[in-house]
Amino acid sequence: MLKLLFTGVWVCAVTLGSVYFSMQYASAPVLSDAEAERRASEEYVPGEIVTVPVIKDGAVQGYFLAKLSFSAKREGIAKLHAPLRQLVTDELYDLLVGSKFIDVADTGSFDLPHFKLLVKDGLNGKLGREVITEVLVEQLEYLSKLDVERASSGQAIAYDKPAPVVDRNGNVAADKLPEAAVKASGSVH
Template sequence: MIRIVLIGLWICAVALGSLYLAVWQNSATAAVAPNTQEALDDGKTEVFSVPIIVDNAVQGYVVSQLAYTLDHTVNASFKIPVSYFINDEIFSQFYGHYSDVKNIQDVKFDDVKKSIIDGVNARFPQPLVKDLLVEQFNYITAKEIRDQNTKGLQRQQAPQSE
């Protein structure tokens, strides 16, 4: 009986000792962590489409959704969501800049990303946007959209066999 009690006390001592060591080690690294990392906020834009117009006709759409990281200290001083500014920069990048639709498929997103970050940060007294990440970035032709929309009509108009 005494042997079982001593084993139980030994297990409790080992468990409490390991818990104390884990808490002590974690608190030591937690004190260092805030100094080594920047405080960042994150978010993402809504799915956003920009029409590509060539010869007064819509040739397609650039559809994008981006995730972003922001400097927390600068972001805390603004009440307007940054996604509005990012969407505006995306629109400025693509609307009216492509006269040949095939050029859109050769877009280098690193260049676009840098110009969007620079454009948004130029609107604020201090740099706000740290990075942009791609959630979605596609080009959809107007023909693909029309074909997609007419598929349902073709199914409804198809004669039903009895």
């Protein structure tokens, strides 16, 4: 009986010790004063889904769906003449409608870092000062007119093989692709 009591005390001591040490090592990373000040002066602005028609040769070819969120300066947001979400929607339409930025025939060449930089610079240019500090992509999709027709009639959308996101040099990061995408596309070059 005494042996069982000592075993229980020992298990409790080991459990409490492990919890204590794990809490000590799991503390938040220490930020520099400049980084902490920068984060305190910024605000996260959640986005909403924006549907932008992709127009080519005078006709709608499909729809680009984007949900973008932003990190923005608090003082800059306070000085805006309109709500930030509406300004973002307007800028996305200006940027994407009728532009050659999204090539419907070649979705594999989409450059995500360049897209984020383009949106950030476009918004800051429209606002006349640097308000947006970072663009955060929550969702990006392209649906062709055929996909929309199928979905509206209750049919399943037939997706082509996944289009990998490439960097500015045209390199595909195969290690960042989901395993299913690598298998579906064969060998990634």
